[in-house]
Amino acid sequence: MNFLYAAYTATWVIHVGYLVTLGLRYARLKREIDDMSRKDA
Amino acid sequence: MKKAFPILALLTAALLGYALYQALIVAPREQTMGDVQRIFYYHVPSAWTAFLLFFINFLASLQYLVRRNANTDKVANWVVLTIAVLTCVAAAVIGFVPALKSALPEGVQLSSIATTGPLIAGLYFLVRKLFSVEAADALAVTTAEVGVVFCTVVLVTGPLWARPVWGIWWTWDVRLTSTLVLWLIYVSYLVLRRFSSSGQTPALAAALAVFGALDVPLVYFSIWIFRTQHPQPVIGGGGSIDPRMLHVLLINWLAFLCLAFLVCWVRYRLELLKRQVEETQALEALLEPRSAVP
Numbered sequence: 001m002n003f004l005y006a007a008y009t010a011t012w013v014i015h016v017g018y019l020v021t022l023g024l025r026y027a028r029l030k031r032e033i034d035d036m037s038r039k040d041a
Numbered sequence: 042m043k044k045a046f047p048i049l050a051l052l053t054a055a056l057l058g059y060a061l062y063q064a065l066i067v068a069p070r071e072q073t074m075g076d077v078q079r080i081f082y083y084h085v086p087s088a089w090t091a092f093l094l095f096f097i098n099f100l101a102s103l104q105y106l107v108r109r110n111a112n113t114d115k116v117a118n119w120v121v122l123t124i125a126v127l128t129c130v131a132a133a134v135i136g137f138v139p140a141l142k143s144a145l146p147e148g149v150q151l152s153s154i155a156t157t158g159p160l161i162a163g164l165y166f167l168v169r170k171l172f173s174v175e176a177a178d179a180l181a182v183t184t185a186e187v188g189v190v191f192c193t194v195v196l197v198t199g200p201l202w203a204r205p206v207w208g209i210w211w212t213w214d215v216r217l218t219s220t221l222v223l224w225l226i227y228v229s230y231l232v233l234r235r236f237s238s239s240g241q242t243p244a245l246a247a248a249l250a251v252f253g254a255l256d257v258p259l260v261y262f263s264i265w266i267f268r269t270q271h272p273q274p275v276i277g278g279g280g281s282i283d284p285r286m287l288h289v290l291l292i293n294w295l296a297f298l299c300l301a302f303l304v305c306w307v308r309y310r311l312e313l314l315k316r317q318v319e320e321t322q323a324l325e326a327l328l329e330p331r332s333a334v335p
Contacts, residue, residue: 003075003077003078003080003201003202003204003205004079004080005287006083006197006201007080007083007197007201007202008061008065008080008083008086010197010198010201011083011087012196014190014193014194014197015190015194015304018187018304019304022292022304022307022308023218024115025311025315026311026314027226029315029318030134030310031055032322033318035324036196036318036321039325
């Protein structure tokens with residue numbers, strides 16, 4: 001049973017971890033866009 | 042499309058929850074392996090999803106390479122059409138010649154031969170219709186990255202299943218090794234995209250992806266061609282499966298496909314946004330007065 005739970009947990013850790021990296025990348029891009037619009041203003 | 046995203050995300054979450062319930066509670070307990078066999082409901086759909094994403098990456102990369110030149114584009118279109126027609130003709134010929142039909146490997150059916158070519162051609166022209174050359178490149182990056190995530194799940198859940206069943210975490214047999222090589226190829230593709238800033242990077246990466254995709258059929262068919270520790274495929278192969286287990290497997294695959302679609306959607310939008318920002322920054326850098334230059 002431990003192996004079963006470990007496999008299911010690992011799967012979701014990998015997927016959620018990837019989604020978090022996507023969120024961080026999006027936040028960084030958003031910051032860059034804000035910086036650019038401030039410069040233009 | 043933006044409005045549809047939250048609805049699709051909710052539906053996918055509900056489907057994933059339902060699939061998890063089916064896998065852990067509803068699916069029958071396997072007699073020999075016991076509950077640990079339920080890893081199968083995450084391991085196999087993840088592998089199928091990764092293969093599909095790598096295949097789309099292959100089509101998108103191929104299109105990025107051939108559509109930059111009108112002549113190669115035309116030739117590629119004809120080659121794809123020819124492959125579609127030839128597979129149908131081959132299936133018809135094999136169907137009429139009993140000697141050829143009996144020589145087919147176990148698990149390979151005429152219907153799968155006949156549909157493979159048109160399916161490939163259909164996907165090829167769908168990608169061609171929906172994505173411009175640059176968008177095809179963005180699609181290739183997206184599918185490679187999400188494919189690596191699913192392939193990572195396969196490589197992590199595989200040993201966690203193998204340890205209690207085979208008594209070992211890993212063995213260097215063809216199926217396992219070719220899957221690891223596949224993962225390494227696409228990781229190197231992503232590293233190339235991330236750390237090379239040359240103008241030729243997308244073309245080089247596309248060429249790498251086209252060669253990398255050759256490993257996908259090797260991974261899939263390795264259990265037919267070679268003698269391996271890995272079990273036979275449960276669908277279309279030498280293995281067999283309880284219909285209730287098959288039902289749970291397909292529900293989990295559908296849930297993972299929906300998840301992959303949504304994640305690809307987000308990643309694709311992010312890639313397009315990133316490219317827009319980079320273009321604007323490059324343009325601004327060109328337009329800035331060069332006051333710092335003596």
